[in-house]
Amino acid sequence: MSTNPGEFRQCRKCARETYDPIENCRKCGGELLGEDRIRSVGSLNYALGTLLAVIMGLTFAGILFLAVFIMEPPKLNSVMKIDPVSRDLSIFAGLVFTGGIFSAGWYIRRAGRRQQETARLEARDMTIFMAIIGASLAAVTILMALAGE
Numbered sequence: 001m002s003t004n005p006g007e008f009r010q011c012r013k014c015a016r017e018t019y020d021p022i023e024n025c026r027k028c029g030g031e032l033l034g035e036d037r038i039r040s041v042g043s044l045n046y047a048l049g050t051l052l053a054v055i056m057g058l059t060f061a062g063i064l065f066l067a068v069f070i071m072e073p074p075k076l077n078s079v080m081k082i083d084p085v086s087r088d089l090s091i092f093a094g095l096v097f098t099g100g101i102f103s104a105g106w107y108i109r110r111a112g113r114r115q116q117e118t119a120r121l122e123a124r125d126m127t128i129f130m131a132i133i134g135a136s137l138a139a140v141t142i143l144m145a146l147a148g149e
C-alpha cells in the first residue's frame with residue numbers, strides 16, 4: 001500500500017488516526033486504511049444496504065402474492081373482498097416490509113458515517129442488520145406456516 005506523506009489514514013482495528021507514513025498502526029499493529037479504502041468500504045455498505053432493501057421488497061411482494069392469489073384465489077367479481085386471513089397476513093407482511101425498509105435506511109445512512117470510521121464497526125452493524133432481517137423473515141415463515149393449517 002502506498003504511503004503518501006501527510007495522507008490521512010486510520011487503523012482498521014482500533015480506529016487510531018495518523019498522518020505518518022507508516023505501514024501499520026503504532027498502537028495495535030493493525031492495517032492502516034487510506035481515505036480511498038475507507039470510502040470504498042462505505043460504498044460497499046451502501047450497495048449492500050440497497051440490495052437488502054430490494055430483497056425485503058421482493059419478499060413482501062412474494063408474501064402478498066401468496067396471501068392474496070394462492071392461499072385464497074380471488075373471485076374475479078369481488079376483487080375487493082379479500083378474506084380476513086389474507087388481509088391480516090398482508091398487513092403483517094406490510095409491517096415486516098416497513099420494518100425492513102427502515103432497517104435498511106438506517107443502515108445505509110449509518111454506512112455514510114462509517115466512511116470515516118473503522119471496518120470493524122461496520123461488521124458489527126452488519127450483524128445487527130442481518131439479525132433484524134433474519135428475525136423478520138423467520139416471523140413471516142412461522143406466520144405463513146400457521147396460516148397454512
Ligand SMILES: [Zn+2]
Pocket residue numbers: 011012013014015016025026027028029030
Ligand atoms: Zn490500531
